Amino acid sequence: MSYKIKKAAVLGSGVMGSGIAAHLANIGIPVMLLDIVPKETTQEEQAKGLTLEDKAVRNRIAAGATQKLLKQKPAPLTQKKNLQLITPGNLEDDLEKLSEVDWIIEVIVENLDIKKSLYEKVDAVRKPGTIISSNTSGISINAMSEGRSEDFQKHFLGTHFFNPPRYLKLLEVIPADTTAPEVVEFMQQFGEDRLGKGVVLAKDTPNFIANRIGTYGLLVTVREMQNRGYSVGEVDSVTGPLIGRPKSATFRTLDVVGLDTFMHVAKNVYDQTEGEEQQVFKTPDFMKNMVENGWIGAKAKQGFFQKKDKEILELDPETMEYRPSQKLKTPSQEMAKQQKGLSAKMKTLVYADDRTGELLWSILAPTLVYSAQLHGEIADDIVAIDNAMKWGFGWEQGPFEVWDAIGVKQSIEKMAAQGLEVPAFAQALVEKGFDSFYKEENGDLYYFDGTDYQPVPVNEKVIDLKRYKKKHGVIKSNSGASLIDLGDGIALLEFHSRSNAIGLDIMQMINFSVDEVEKNYKGLVIGNQGKNFCVGANLGMILMEAQDDNIFELDLTIRTFQNAMLKLKYSSKPVVAAPFGMTLGGGAEVVLPAARVQASMETYMGLVEAGVGLIPGGGGNKELYMKQLKGLPNHVTADYVNLAAGVFESIATAKVSTSADEARENNFLNFVDGISVNSDHLIHDAKQLALSLHDNGYQAPRREKVPVAGEAGYAAMLLGAEGMLLSGYISEHDMKIAKKLAYVLSGGKLPYGTKVDEQYLLDLEREAFLSLVAEPKSQQRMQHMLVKGKPLRN
Numbered sequence: 154m155s156y157k158i159k160k161a162a163v164l165g166s167g168v169m170g171s172g173i174a175a176h177l178a179n180i181g182i183p184v185m186l187l188d189i190v191p192k193e194t195t196q197e198e199q200a201k202g203l204t205l206e207d208k209a210v211r212n213r214i215a216a217g218a219t220q221k222l223l224k225q226k227p228a229p230l231t232q233k234k235n236l237q238l239i240t241p242g243n244l245e246d247d248l249e250k251l252s253e254v255d256w257i258i259e260v261i262v263e264n265l266d267i268k269k270s271l272y273e274k275v276d277a278v279r280k281p282g283t284i285i286s287s288n289t290s291g292i293s294i295n296a297m298s299e300g301r302s303e304d305f306q307k308h309f310l311g312t313h314f315f316n317p318p319r320y321l322k323l324l325e326v327i328p329a330d331t332t333a334p335e336v337v338e339f340m341q342q343f344g345e346d347r348l349g350k351g352v353v354l355a356k357d358t359p360n361f362i363a364n365r366i367g368t369y370g371l372l373v374t375v376r377e378m379q380n381r382g383y384s385v386g387e388v389d390s391v392t393g394p395l396i397g398r399p400k401s402a403t404f405r406t407l408d409v410v411g412l413d414t415f416m417h418v419a420k421n422v423y424d425q426t427e428g429e430e431q432q433v434f435k436t437p438d439f440m441k442n443m444v445e446n447g448w449i450g451a452k453a454k455q456g457f458f459q460k461k462d463k464e465i466l467e468l469d470p471e472t473m474e475y476r477p478s479q480k481l482k483t484p485s486q487e488m489a490k491q492q493k494g495l496s497a498k499m500k501t502l503v504y505a506d507d508r509t510g511e512l513l514w515s516i517l518a519p520t521l522v523y524s525a526q527l528h529g530e531i532a533d534d535i536v537a538i539d540n541a542m543k544w545g546f547g548w549e550q551g552p553f554e555v556w557d558a559i560g561v562k563q564s565i566e567k568m569a570a571q572g573l574e575v576p577a578f579a580q581a582l583v584e585k586g587f588d589s590f591y592k593e594e595n596g597d598l599y600y601f602d603g604t605d606y607q608p609v610p611v612n613e614k615v616i617d618l619k620r621y622k623k624k625h626g627v628i629k630s631n632s633g634a635s636l637i638d639l640g641d642g643i644a645l646l647e648f649h650s651r652s653n654a655i656g657l658d659i660m661q662m663i664n665f666s667v668d669e670v671e672k673n674y675k676g677l678v679i680g681n682q683g684k685n686f687c688v689g690a691n692l693g694m695i696l697m698e699a700q701d702d703n704i705f706e707l708d709l710t711i712r713t714f715q716n717a718m719l720k721l722k723y724s725s726k727p728v729v730a731a732p733f734g735m736t737l738g739g740g741a742e743v744v745l746p747a748a749r750v751q752a753s754m755e756t757y758m759g760l761v762e763a764g765v766g767l768i769p770g771g772g773g774n775k776e777l778y779m780k781q782l783k784g785l786p787n788h789v790t791a792d793y794v795n796l797a798a799g800v801f802e803s804i805a806t807a808k809v810s811t812s813a814d815e816a817r818e819n820n821f822l823n824f825v826d827g828i829s830v831n832s833d834h835l836i837h838d839a840k841q842l843a844l845s846l847h848d849n850g851y852q853a854p855r856r857e858k859v860p861v862a863g864e865a866g867y868a869a870m871l872l873g874a875e876g877m878l879l880s881g882y883i884s885e886h887d888m889k890i891a892k893k894l895a896y897v898l899s900g901g902k903l904p905y906g907t908k909v910d911e912q913y914l915l916d917l918e919r920e921a922f923l924s925l926v927a928e929p930k931s932q933q934r935m936q937h938m939l940v941k942g943k944p945l946r947n
Contacts, residue, residue, distance in 0.1 A: 156255070156282075156284065156335075156336070156339045156343075157255060158182060158255045158256045158284075158343060158347070159182070159183075159255055160182065160183050160184070160185075160253060160254045160255055161177050161182055161183075161184045161185075161254055161255065161256040161257070161258065162184065162185040162186075162187060162250075162251055162254045162256070162257045162258070163177075163184055163185070163186050163187070163258045163260055164187050164188075164244065164257065164258065164259045164260060164261060164271065164275075165187075165188060165259065165260035165261035165262075166186050166187070166188040166214055166215040166217075166218035166219070166241070167218070167260065168316065169260050169288060169314065169316055169318070170186065170188075170218070170258075170260035170261075170288075171186060171218040171219065171221065171222055171229070172229050172314075172316060172317050172318040172319065173258055173260060173288065173314055173318050174186045174219075174239050175222050175229035175230050175235070175239070175318070175319060176229070176314075176318040176319050176348065177238075178230065178235040178236070178238035178239050179230060179231045179235055179319060179754070179814075179830075180347055180348065180349070180830055181238070182238070182347075183238045183240070184238060184239055184240070185239075185240050185241075185242055185247065185250060185251075185254065186215045186218065186219060186239050186240065186241050186242070187215055187241075187242045187243055187244050187247055187248075188214040188215040188218070188241075188243060188244065189214060189243065189244055190205075190211045190243045190244070190245050190246075191205070191210060191211070191213055191214060192205075193205070194210055195213075198210055198213075208246075211243050211245070211246060212241050212242055212243050214243070215241035215242060215243065216241040218241070219236065219239050219241045222236060222239075223236065227317060227319075227320060228319075228811055228812075229317060229318070229319050230319075231319070231754060231811075231812035231813070231814040231815065232812065232814040232815055232818060235814075244271070244274075248274055248275075248278055249278055251275060251278050251279050251283075252278050252279060252280050254283065255283060255284065256283070256284045256285075256286070257275060257279065257283060257284070257285045257286070258285075258286050258287075258288060258312065259271065259272070259275075259285070259286070259287045259288065260287075260288040263289060263290070263291070263292060263417065263421075265292055265293075265296060265297065268287065268289075268292065268297055269297060269299070269300070272285070272297065272298075272301055272305070273300075273301075275305075276301050276302050276305045279305070281304045282304070282308065283308060284308045284309075284310075284336060284339075284340070285305065285308055285309045286309070286310050286311060286312040286340070287309075287311050287312070288311075288312060288313060288314055289311060289313065290313060290360065290361075290364055290418060290421075291359055291360040291361065291364065291418065291421040291422070292421075293357055294309070294310060294311040294327050294328070294329040294357045295329045295330055295331075295357055297309070297329075298329045298331060306329065306331035306332075307331060307332065307333045307336065308332075308333065308336055309329055309331070309332060310326060310327060310328045310329060310332045310336065310337060310340060311325065311326070311327030311328075311329075311355075311357070311361070312324060312325075312326055312327075312340065312344070313325040313327065313355075313361055314350075315363070315544075315545045320755070321544070321545065322350060322351040322544040322545075323350065323351055323353065323363060323540075323541060323544035323545035324344045324348065324350035324351065324352050324353075325352075325353055325355045325361045325362060325363065325541065325545075326340050326341055326344060326352055326353070326354055326355065327354075327355045327356070327357055327361055328354075328357075329357065330357075337354070340352075341354065345612065345831060346614075346831065346834075347830065348830065349754060349829075349830030349831035349832070349834075350544075350831070351540055351543075351544035351833070353532065353537040353540050353541045353544070354532065354533070354537060355531060355532055355537070355541070356530065356531055356532060356533075358530060358531050359421060359422045359425040359426065360418060360421055360422050361531065361541075362531050362532050362537065362538055362541035362542075362545075363541040363542060363544075363545030363546060364418055364545075365422060365527065365531055366520065366523065366524055366527070366531075366538070366541075366542060366552065367542065367545065367546045368415070368418055368419050368422060368434070369422075369433060369434070369519075369520060369523050370516065370520040371403060371406075371407065371415070372419065372433050372434060372436070373433060373516050373519050373520060374388060374392065374403050374516045375437060375440070376433070376437075377512065377515045377516050378470075378512075379437065379470065381511065381512065381515065383481075383508075383512055384467060384469070384479045385404050385457050385458070385467040385468055385469075385470070385478075386467040386478035386479040386480055387479050387480060387481040387508075387512075388402070388403050388404065388512065389402035389403055389404050389405055390402075390479075390480035390481045391481050391486070391502075391509050391512060391513060392513075392516070395486065395489065395498070395502070396495075396498075396499060396502065396513065397495045397498075397499070397548060397549030397550050398546075398547065398548055398549070399546075399547040404456075404457035404458065404467075405457070405458065407450060407456065407457060408450035408451050408456035408457055408458055409450065409451050410450070411449050411450050411451070411452055412440060412443055412444055412448070412449040412450050412456055413444055413449045416436055416440065416441075416444060419434050419436050420434075420436075422434045423435060430523075437470075439470040439471075439473065442473060443456070443468075446473075448468070456468070458478065459475050461475070464477065465477075465478045466478060467479065481508060481509055481512075483505070483507040483508055483509040483510075484505070484507055485501060485502050485505030485507050485509045485510050486502070486509055488501050488505070489501045489502050495549055495550060495558065496550075496557070496558035499550075499555060499558040499559050500558060500559050500560065503517060503559045503564075504559070504563075504567075514567075517555065517559075518564070518567075518568055518571075518573060519573070520552060521552050521553075521555065521556050521564070521579075522568065522573055522574070522575065522576060522579075524538055524552035524553065525552075525553075525575075525576040525578045525579045526576045526578075528576075528578045528603070529578075529603075534600060534602060534607075535551075535553040535590055535600055535601065536600050536609055536610070538551060538552060538553065539551020539552065539553050539554055553590040553591070553600075554590075554591065556579075556590060557589040557590055557591055560588075561579070561582060561583065561587075561588055561589055561590065562583060562588055565579060565580075565583060578603055581603055581604070582601055585604075585605075587601060587606075589601075591609075592606060593620070593623075595623075595624060596620045596621065596622075596623040596624025596625075597609075597620070597624070598611075598620065612833075613837070614831075614833070614834040614837040614838075615833045615834065615837070616639070616836045616837055616840075617682075618637070618645075618647060618681070618682050618836070619682075621637065621639075622635070622637060625637070625638060625640075626638075628644065628669065629662070629665060629669070631658045631661065631662055632650065632658050633648065633649065633650040633655075633656055633658030633659040633661075633662060634646060634647060634648050634649060634650070634658065634659045634662035634663075635647045635649065635662070636662065636665065636666045636669060639678065639836075639840050641675075641840070641844060642674050642675035642676070642844070642847070643674060643675060643676050643677070643678060643840045643843050643844060644666065644669065644670050644674045644676075644677050644678070645677070645678045645679075645680060645836065645840075646662060646663065646666045646677060646678070646679045646680075647680065647681045647682075648679075648681050648683070648686075648687055649681060649683065650691075652683075652684075652685070652687075652688045653681060653683050653685060653686065653687040653688065653740070654687070654688060654689060654690060654691040654692070654739075655687060655689065655690045655691060655714070655739040655740070655743070655771075656690075656691040656694055657710065657713065660713050660714055660717045663717040663720065663721065663743075664716075664717055664720060667720045667721060667724045667728070670724065670726045670728075671724060671725050671726055674726060675726060675727075675843070675844060675847040676726050676727040676728070676729065676843030676844065676846060676847050676851075677724070677726060677727070677728045677729070677843065678728075678729050678730075678731055678836065678839045678840055678843055679721075679728065679729070679730045679731065679743060679744075679747065680730070680731030680732075680733075680835065680836050680839055682836075684734060685733070685734035685735035685736070685740075686731075686732040686733050686734055686735065686736040686740050686744075686756070687732075687735075687736060687737070687739065687740025687743060688735050688737050688738070688740060689737045689738025689739040689740055689761070689762075690714070690738060690739035690770075690771070692765060692935055692938060692939055693939055695707065695710075695926065695935065696932060696935040696936060696939065698710075699926045699927060699931075699932055699935075700932060702927075704923055704926075704927065707923060707926060708919065708923055711770045711771070711919045711922060711923070712919065714739070714742075714770065714771040714772075715770075715771055715772050715915045715918075715919065718742060718743070718745075718746050718771050718772045718776075719746070719772070719911070719915075721743070721746045721747060722746035722747075722776075722854065723853050723854065723856065724748075724853060725853045726847065726851070727748040727749065727843050727846035727847055727851045728746075728747045728748050728843075729747060729748065729749045729750070729751055729839045729840075729842050729843040729846070730743060730744040730747035730749075730750050730751075730839075731750075731751050731752070731753075731835050731836060731838075731839035732744050732750065732752050732753065732756050732758060733752065733753030733755065733756055733832055733835055734753070734755065734756065734757065735757050736756055736757065736758040736759075737757075737758070737759055737760075737761045737809065738760060738761050738762050738769065738773075739769075739771055739773075740758075741758050741759060741760050741769075741773060741821060742760070742769060742771040742772055742773040742776070743771075744758065744821065745772070745773060745776035745777060745780060745821065746772065746776055748846060748851065748854075749825065749826055749827070749842055749843075749846060750821075750822050750823075750826040750827070751826065751827040751828075751829060751835065751838050751839035751842050752813040752816065752822060752826065752827070752828050752829070753813060753828075753829050753832045753835050754812060754813050754814075754828055754829065754830045754832070755812065755813070755832065756810065756812065756813040756816055757809050757810055757811060757812075758809065758810045758813075758816040758819075758821045759803070759807060759808050759809030759810060759819075759821075760773045760774075760777065760803065760804045760807070761807040761809060762804075762807070763804060763805055763806070763807045763887070763890050763894070764807045764934070764938070764944035765931070765934045765935045765938050765944070766886065766890065766925060766928065766930060766931025766932070766933070766934035766935060767890070767922055767925050767926060767931060767935075768804065768890060768893055768894045768897065768918070768921055768922060768925065769804065769918065769922075770918060770919060770922035772915055772918065773804075774800070774804060774894070774897050774898055774914070774918055775859070775911060775914040775915060775918065777800050777803065777804070777820065777821070778796065778797060778800045778859075778898060779859060780820050780821070780823065781796045781799065781800060781820050782796060782859070782860075783823075784820060784823060784824075791860070793860055793861060793862040793863075793866060793905065793906065794862045794865055794866045794869050794905070796862070797861070797862040797866040797869075797870065797898045797899055798866070798869055798870055798873065799820075800820075800898055801870045801873075801891075801894060801895060801898050802873075803819060803820075804894055804898075805874070805887075805890070805891050805894055807944075813828045814828065827839075827842055856910075856911065858908035858909060858910055859900075859908065859909055859910075859911060859914060860906050860907070860908050861899060861900025861903060861906075861907055861908075861909055861914075862898070862899045862900065862905060863899055863900055863901075863902070863903040863904050863905045863906070863907055864899070864902050864903065864904070864905070865899075865905045866895075866898070866899035866900075866905070867895050867896060867899035867901075867902070870891070870894075870895035870898065870899065871891070871892065871895050874887075874888060874891035874892070874895065875888070884946060884947060886928070886930040886931075886947055887946075889925075889928070890925060890931075893921040893924065893925060894921070896917065896921065897914070897917045897918050897921050900913070900914065900917070901917060930947050933945060933947055934947065
């Protein structure tokens with residue numbers, strides 16, 4: 154049987170249920186969101202004369218959850234209009250409608266009896282072949298499906314999302330013993346391709362994979378903190394980015410998750426384990442006291458940390474009082490910072506003979522041992538365990554990758570010397586004469602399965618550029634970028650400068666790449682796999698040249714950038730930009746002239762130069778204006794003043810999209826551009842788009858003159874800016890920037906509708922950029938951004 158999910162239902166509209174519904178709406182799937190019927194009316198409802206029989210009251214819980222999606226941060230919806238795809242209802246009046254959906258996701262209270270009671274009702278109304286899944290974080294999948302019809306059991310499984318569902322990558326798929334293999338296979342593929350998730354297959358064991366190991370690691374950390382006399386702040390200062398973990402480290406993570414939620418997850422494992430393992434999951438008394446006091450974290454504005462005035466205080470678990478937050482400072486931390494790469498840093502830290510080394514070894518060693526003990530029990534292979542921790546908990550390296558980083562033989566010797574029992578799985582690796590759980594050969598990755606090495610399964614849509622380059626080499630490379638042959642006649646231009654900032658090295662590679670592709674390839678993709686696509690031009694270089702009064706050098710640099718962008722735009726072969734993450738300033742200017750864009754769903758794009766006292770200099774003003782012009786339907790007469798004003802507002806306020814959908818609303822993408830929900834598929838999708846353009850007879854755009862708003866547009870834009878100045882929204886220097894921007898976008902003092910050459914607009918843009926870069930207040934803004942990482946309002 155082939156499965157298709159055209160419509161879904163989410164049962165339970167709490168934070169998780171509504172978040173899952175929002176994620177389904179983001180990918181275009183209509184979804185019903187159902188919850189219980191309230192037992193009493195609110196005062197507000199009574200004032201309106203409503204009773205328990207009224208639909209507005211009966212649907213209140215789900216309807217309220219739906220509206221909250223618009224206010225939540227980070228935003229669960231990629232654009233507000235996605236809310237139209239969510240229909241709130243209730244579990245009594247709308248139960249029959251479940252016969253219309255293809256996937257039912259249960260996200261109600263974590264109570265087996267309540268879940269089973271709901272499933273009985275669902276079983277009576279669902280159509281055969283409908284997939285049903287539970288988002289439980291730890292209740293047995295087999296126990297939940299007991300007593301249900303054969304068709305229900307065949308189509309029932311666990312699909313455990315992580316919160317918030319839009320942003321966290323992990324989806325644990327947990328089959329029951331009765332789940333049909335084709336249902337499991339379908340959900341894995343659907344999860345990856347449509348939901349954009351990193352899918353791991355987990356076994357039906359307490360808390361599955363990520364929460365089992367993550368909870369263990371957190372509780373071991375608490376135990377070692379107490380036993381060894383560390384403070385909450387000291388622990389957090391070394392268990393975050395220093396070791397490749399999120400900034401929230403250990404205790405800030407607990408504050409964000411909520412201590413009440415964490416205690417529930419820990420108790421679930423405690424109740425289902427025994428002996429030594431069970432003792433680790435016994436939460437300490439001080440944490441129980443915190444829950445009793447209501448000190449459960451961020452949602453109570455008090456947990457392990459508390460903000461008083463501007464000071465961050467930490468909890469002392471001994472006295473249950475707050476004190477100023479402390480940090481560990483040791484020689485090994487300084488030594489680690491000198492090392493290149495996380496693996497080298499980890500090795501330096503873990504074996505260090507100081508308080509950082511002692512703490513990190515004491516929490517990592519038991520977690521690695523525990524992960525090896527669970528191999529085969531919670532998942533079939535180490536790849537699933539490592540991926541679960543990376544995708545669910547934001548670890549840069551999974552447990553077995555960490556073990557490889559610190560050296561398997563050296564660590565096992567130290568564990569054995571300390572009386573830690575090394576699991577047979579890890580022992581087998583050493584006995585075979587191997588020295589790592591993973592190995593790489595010719596750009597392919599292999600993992601240890603307990604006996605030998607097996608290839609790590611790879612989806613053809615996932616292109617790992619680091620390994621790809623090792624296997625296939627590069628066409629040409631310099632310090633800022635490389636040109637890579639992606640196969641099938643498509644080349645990839647990869648930025649790899651610091652922060653992928655654009656300097657002369659990248660501009661040279663753009664020019665070379667277009668020439669090379671026009672001669673020998675079908676198309677070009679511009680993409681990379683850094684932290685962000687590109688955060689703009691090299692601001693440090695611009696500031697240095699400006700302070701040295703090298704305006705001639707800057708003029709040459711801006712001309713080079715503008716010419717490179719024109720070369721991209723008018724390439725005879727299709728150019729596809731593949732932005733993701735921060736795509737700001739010069740990064741957006743690289744995307745705008747591309748023939749097509751294939752953006753990651755999480756793309757934060759904007760022309761933000763006003764924040765550093767400048768305007769775009771690489772053609773961004775012109776391209777955004779032209780993109781709006783081209784986006785108009787053929788029969789609509791353009792209002793150039795309105796169009797220019799829209800672009801002016803976007804650039805003057807440094808507006809940044811919060812998703813690719815919003816980038817499309819802001820006219821950085823056209824309706825023909827693509828959006829990849831799974832960021833791992835982005836390069837593949839962009840390559841396919843470039844091939845498709847070529848195969849359909851791509852023709853480069855012709856150079857045409859651009860109609861401008863002229864003096865009428867200039868006056869209208871200035872009027873708006875002056876209103877903001879008088880209201881105190883912008884400073885005098887903002888006004889100076891606004892005047893320059895308005896002049897560029899209107900085409901200067903010309904009659905309305907005058908058609909000008911693109912080069913004329915580029916010259917205006919360059920002149921304005923160079924005059925602003927020489928301004929002391931703009932230089933102050935650039936300096937502030939470079940030092941503090943945030944804009945200065947001067």
